[in-house]
Amino acid sequence: MKRYLSHPFWQGAIVVVASYVAFEYVIGYVLPVIGVASAPVPSSVIVEYMLIVLVGVLLYMSADEERWQRFREPIRETMVQPDRRTLRGILMVAFPVLIGWLAYERVKPSYAAPATLRAVHPAPPNQLTFRGETIELTGLENPLREEGSMEEHLAVGKRIYVRNCVPCHGDLLDGQGHYAQAFNPVPADFTSSGNLPQLTESYVFWRIVKGGPGLPREGTPWDSAMPAWETILEQDEIWATILYLYDQTGFPPRTWEEEGGHE
Amino acid sequence: MRASRGTGIVLLALFAAAPPALAGQEDAAAAGKIVYDRWCAECHGETGQGDGSAAASMLPRPRDFAQALYQIRTTGSGQLPTDADIRFAIENGLPGTTMPGWPNLTDQEIDDVIVYLKSFSRFFAQGPAPEPLDFGSDPGGGPAAIEAGAAAYLTMLCEECHGLSGRGDGTSAPTLEDWRGLPIRAADLTEAWVFNGGSSVEDMHTRMLTGLDGTPMPSAIDAMNSGVVSPDEVWQLAHYLASFGPREMPPLREVIRVGRAEGGLPADGGEEAWAGVEAFHFPLSGQVVQLPRNFAPTVDGLWVQGLHDGNDVALRVQWNDPSNSPDPNWDEWQNKITAALDLDGAEAIALDSAGAPSVRPPDAVLLQFPFEMPEGTDRPYFLMGDAREPVYLWTWDSETGVGAARGRGLDSVEPLAEDPVAGEATWEEGRWTLYVRRPIEVESEGLDFVEGTPTPIAFQAWDGSSAEVGKRSSVSTWYYILLEPPASSTVVVTPLLAMLLTGAFGLVLVRRAQDRRRDR
Numbered sequence: 132m133k134r135y136l137s138h139p140f141w142q143g144a145i146v147v148v149a150s151y152v153a154f155e156y157v158i159g160y161v162l163p164v165i166g167v168a169s170a171p172v173p174s175s176v177i178v179e180y181m182l183i184v185l186v187g188v189l190l191y192m193s194a195d196e197e198r199w200q201r202f203r204e205p206i207r208e209t210m211v212q213p214d215r216r217t218l219r220g221i222l223m224v225a226f227p228v229l230i231g232w233l234a235y236e237r238v239k240p241s242y243a244a245p246a247t248l249r250a251v252h253p254a255p256p257n258q259l260t261f262r263g264e265t266i267e268l269t270g271l272e273n274p275l276r277e278e279g280s281m282e283e284h285l286a287v288g289k290r291i292y293v294r295n296c297v298p299c300h301g302d303l304l305d306g307q308g309h310y311a312q313a314f315n316p317v318p319a320d321f322t323s324s325g326n327l328p329q330l331t332e333s334y335v336f337w338r339i340v341k342g343g344p345g346l347p348r349e350g351t352p353w354d355s356a357m358p359a360w361e362t363i364l365e366q367d368e369i370w371a372t373i374l375y376l377y378d379q380t381g382f383p384p385r386t387w388e389e390e391g392g393h394e
Numbered sequence: 395m396r397a398s399r400g401t402g403i404v405l406l407a408l409f410a411a412a413p414p415a416l417a418g419q420e421d422a423a424a425a426g427k428i429v430y431d432r433w434c435a436e437c438h439g440e441t442g443q444g445d446g447s448a449a450a451s452m453l454p455r456p457r458d459f460a461q462a463l464y465q466i467r468t469t470g471s472g473q474l475p476t477d478a479d480i481r482f483a484i485e486n487g488l489p490g491t492t493m494p495g496w497p498n499l500t501d502q503e504i505d506d507v508i509v510y511l512k513s514f515s516r517f518f519a520q521g522p523a524p525e526p527l528d529f530g531s532d533p534g535g536g537p538a539a540i541e542a543g544a545a546a547y548l549t550m551l552c553e554e555c556h557g558l559s560g561r562g563d564g565t566s567a568p569t570l571e572d573w574r575g576l577p578i579r580a581a582d583l584t585e586a587w588v589f590n591g592g593s594s595v596e597d598m599h600t601r602m603l604t605g606l607d608g609t610p611m612p613s614a615i616d617a618m619n620s621g622v623v624s625p626d627e628v629w630q631l632a633h634y635l636a637s638f639g640p641r642e643m644p645p646l647r648e649v650i651r652v653g654r655a656e657g658g659l660p661a662d663g664g665e666e667a668w669a670g671v672e673a674f675h676f677p678l679s680g681q682v683v684q685l686p687r688n689f690a691p692t693v694d695g696l697w698v699q700g701l702h703d704g705n706d707v708a709l710r711v712q713w714n715d716p717s718n719s720p721d722p723n724w725d726e727w728q729n730k731i732t733a734a735l736d737l738d739g740a741e742a743i744a745l746d747s748a749g750a751p752s753v754r755p756p757d758a759v760l761l762q763f764p765f766e767m768p769e770g771t772d773r774p775y776f777l778m779g780d781a782r783e784p785v786y787l788w789t790w791d792s793e794t795g796v797g798a799a800r801g802r803g804l805d806s807v808e809p810l811a812e813d814p815v816a817g818e819a820t821w822e823e824g825r826w827t828l829y830v831r832r833p834i835e836v837e838s839e840g841l842d843f844v845e846g847t848p849t850p851i852a853f854q855a856w857d858g859s860s861a862e863v864g865k866r867s868s869v870s871t872w873y874y875i876l877l878e879p880p881a882s883s884t885v886v887v888t889p890l891l892a893m894l895l896t897g898a899f900g901l902v903l904v905r906r907a908q909d910r911r912r913d914r
Contacts, residue, residue: 210907223900231893238888244648244874245848247771293436293448298682298689302433302494309492310679312643315871322498343683344775353773353783356871358683379432 139202143188150184151177173246174236249316250349252330255337259345261361270387271333275370288375291368299356304380314356321380328382332373335384339369419509426510429503433496442514450736451689452492454578462515463573463608466591468526471605471613474517476524480508490581490588527603527615532595533626535633543634546627550617555580555610560638561824563716566610568727568859573608577730580610582714582824584639588694593641599632643695644675649848650875652700652707659701659708663820663829668710671699678855678868683777684804686740688866692716692857696759702877707843708831711759711853718821719792719858720754728754732861743861755858757821758791759828762852763841763875765800773850776871778804786841788815790828792858795819798832798840804865812838834877846879 135141159171172180192202209215209222258267275284293302299318301308306320321327327335337345343355360369377384431440437452439445442459449456457464466483467475484504487495499507512518533539547553555570557563560583572578586593591601605613617623623631651672660667677695680688696713717724728751732742744752764774765786778801779785787799787807798813817830835842843849853870856862 207907210904211911219904223897223904226900227893227897230896231889234892235885235889238884240846240879240882240885242649242651242876245771289436290447293446294451297448297492298680302437303496303498305498307494309494310682312646313677313679313870315648315873344780348772351771353775354871356679356683356776356869363685 138205139192139198140205143192143202146188147181147184151181154180247351247354248349249351249354250347252334253347253350255334259337259340261340261366268333268337271331271336272387273332273336273370273373273384275367275374281374284371284374285378287368288371288373289379291364291372292375295360295363296372304376316351316354318357321376324382327377327380328385330385331387332370332377332384335373335376336369339364339372422506422509423513425503426506426508426513429499429507430510433499434507437492442511451738453576453690453731453735454491454572455574455576456493458574459511459514461573461608462517465606465608466601467604467607468529468600469524469604470527471607471615474524476526477505477508478526480511481505484508486592488590490590493590529596529600529603530625530629532599532629532632535595535636539630539633540637542627543630543632543637546623546631547634549623549627550614550631552631556583557716557824559823559825560584560635561714561716563824567716568724570610571730572610575730576734577727578609579716582716583635584714585643585694586636586639586641587643593636595629595632595636598635599629602628602632643677646677647674648873650674650698650700650851650873652702652709652875652877654878654880655701655703655708659703659706659831660710660829662818663710663827668699671701671710673697673699673712676853676870676873678853678870681777681804681854681865681867681869683869684865686738686865688862688868689738690735691855691866691868692860692862693759693855693868696853696855698875700875700877702834702845704845704880705833706831707834707877708829709761711761711828711830712825713759713855714825715757715821715855715857716824717757717857717859719757721859722750722754724859725750725754728859728861737861737866740864740866743863751861753863755856755861755863756792756794757826757858758789758856759826760790760799760854761788761830762786762801762854763788764850765839765841767841767844767847767849773872775803776852777869778802778807778854781806788830788832790817790819790830791856792819792821796828796830800839810839813840814838843875843877845877848874848876851875 136145154172154177158169162169193199209219255268257269258265260266275281292300297308298310299308299314300306300321301311301318304321306318306323308318311318319326338357340359340361342357342359343352344359346352346355364372430438435446437444437446437448437456438459439449439456443461444456444458446456462474464475464479464483466488467473467479469475469479481504483493484496484499484507487493496504553564554566555562555564557567557580562580562582564580567580570578570580581589589597589601591597591606601611602614605611605615614623614628618625618628651674653671675695675697678691678693680691682689692715693713696711699710701708717727728743729745729749732751743755746752762778763786765779765784774780774783774785778787780803785801787801788796789799789807790796796815796817796819798810798815800808800810802808813832814836815830815832817828819826819828821827834845841849850872851874852872855868856866862868
């Protein structure tokens with residue numbers, strides 16, 4: 132065992148195999164099991180990564196003449212030694228078959244949906260128009276925090292939310308309303324720490340006012356079922372709903388002081 | 395969650411006259427009120443009468459706790475539910491309604507809220523705690539049990555409401571109403587995943603024995619006591635119900651695979667020609683994006699199958715709809731839906747002097763594609779496109795049949811008279827089967843499909859007898875349809891070539907290494 136571990140050829144082989152296992156299985160399947168958000172790596176990306184690993188291993192091995200000789204030795208032995216004839220034969224068949232299989236994987240007809248890259252929180256504009264009225268978003272705070280009774284604002288927000296938002300975003304604000312399953316992309320989960328606490332109230336205001344149709348291209352506006360709520364709700368109703376979202380989930384909004392852009 | 399002191403004092407004052415034995419209950423009710431006000435009141439109402447601010451857009455309506463009529467129980471017909479029954483509904487939700495499960499609540503919070511719910515009705519305080527029925531034991535399923543269950547289905551007159559095929563299309567279906575006089579659907583037994591009391595054989599057996607109080611669904615106990623059916627036959631009936639369809643909603647697959655037809659395309663939507671062709675299920679939701687919205691749609695999903703022969707593409711679309719609209723038998727139903735449901739600003743269909751609706755809208759469905767094959771990932775807006783990017787539509791309704799159109803938004807549809815798309819639809823026992831066929835490429839305006847390239851597709855559906863017209867429809871977002879390309883030689887040639895080249899390269903390497911060794 133130790134003999135193999137100290138030999139450059141087997142070191143290189145172990146690095147290559149371990150990298151493949153990491154890219155193919157650990158990132159996509161093991162990480163989610165231990166609670167880290169992750170997704171399977173596309174095969175084209177794996178091929179790219181593996182090429183980089185292979186080049187890296189070869190560079191390292193050939194950097195030192197003695198190491199390079201030792202690295203090449205098992206390969207050479209297998210190619211020339213008469214007593215390695217059987218192994219040679221097996222490899223001469225197995226290697227082309229592997230290449231043929233990889234080639235087939237690339238050209239075989241695919242019935243998968245095309246991959247779409249979608250920015251979940253695209254950069255917001257500096258201003259928006261609400262039914263023709265221009266509103267500056269930069270530095271904008273929720274006006275209802277400074278006026279009227281918070282209890283009443285929250286009651287309004289809750290009424291608006293349950294009447295209008297529940298079908299998709301759900302009673303639990305978890306994005307699992309009774310229509311959620313019919314929509315792709317799925318409705319936002321407000322209980323996720325990746326949403327509300329990362330966003331200023333002005334950002335949430337923009338997303339509600341302009342909805343799916345107001346997304347920039349990288350947000351795939353043609354897919355989103357989020358209505359442009361300026362067609363249905365008044366400004367104060369939207370601000371009250373935002374108060375309710377943060378209150379009911381217990382998250383504080385991101386403030387402008389710590390704001391460094393949404394990119 | 396702890397009760398805030400202020401609320402506790404107020405409630406203590408209210409219950410000051412109660413005997414001391416109930417003090418623990420009062421604390422629980424006070425704690426339950428906090429949970430209830432936070433999560434439940436907006437639908438069920440502050441006084442528990444099922445009249446919260448959002449209730450009017452829900453059918454069925456939220457439970458009225460003051461009436462204490464609970465559908466999902468393990469107790470006899472007309473009896474109160476056990477605490478475990480109420481907990482079951484809170485934990486699991488009621489599929490097919492707007493009531494979700496509440497995994498965010500702790501056991502203690504659920505216990506407290508149950509105490510508070512019961513305090514809305516005076517019935518719980520009277521008499522002993524309700525006891526579950528004895529459900530006996532399941533004699534087992536299998537083909538013989540299912541056959542016996544099918545007979546019991548008729549003996550028990552299940553088909554009068556649920557229909558012969560279980561799709562909720564029985565002759566009584568249009569007349570059904572709940573205890574409030576609101577229209578209520580006979581359950582579609584082919585969609586077990588929206589059974590609000592659970593979809594296992596045991597669940598269905600329990601529902602039959604207890605009945606669904608407040609709805610027309612009776613308890614089977616009377617029929618058992620009078621000897622119409624035996625206890626075993628009710629179990630067999632449950633097994634028969636379980637055979638109507640899958641328990642879970644079919645998994646969503648994003649790409650409809652349209653295979654190449656061996657020996658010609660089917661000429662219609664008939665079962666024989668389409669048997670064995672893979673079917674893809676797509677859930678639909680109410681159109682809740684633009685006013686007027688549809689909060690309680692009839693069509694909650696459809697099935698799509700496709701075949702092509704290199705020249706034409708044929709699709710079969712099936713969806714459940716208990717009414718073959720327009721149908722005067724459903725006039726009452728249409729009127730009741732119009733009256734009961736918040737139409738979100740849509741104009742209600744007027745009634746004539748005899749009380750019949752002045753308009754009986756047709757059933758309709760449409761299949762939506764981009765007008766041209768999109769470049770990159772860009773697509774038209776999923777809700778029938780917009781002014782900048784139109785969509786290409788295959789339309790069908792039960793009055794004018796199949797056609798094609800250009801859509802530039804939900805209220806902008808322009809027929810394409812030249813389009814060669816053709817087809818027909820038939821309605822049988824609560825299910826529409828639509829067959830459409832068109833050349834893959836067309837000379838007229840409209841989308842040319844490209845074999846092997848996924849094309850975006852989306853769906854919309856209307857049930858005329860539920861007054862679904864215009865924007866009040868069921869919708870989906872974008873999915874894909876893919877016409878299988880002809881078997882290509884590259885699939886075979888490329889790997890073979892790669893193998894040959896690698897093999898030859900390896901041979902050369904080995905030969906050279908061996909030569910060099912000999913030379914040495």
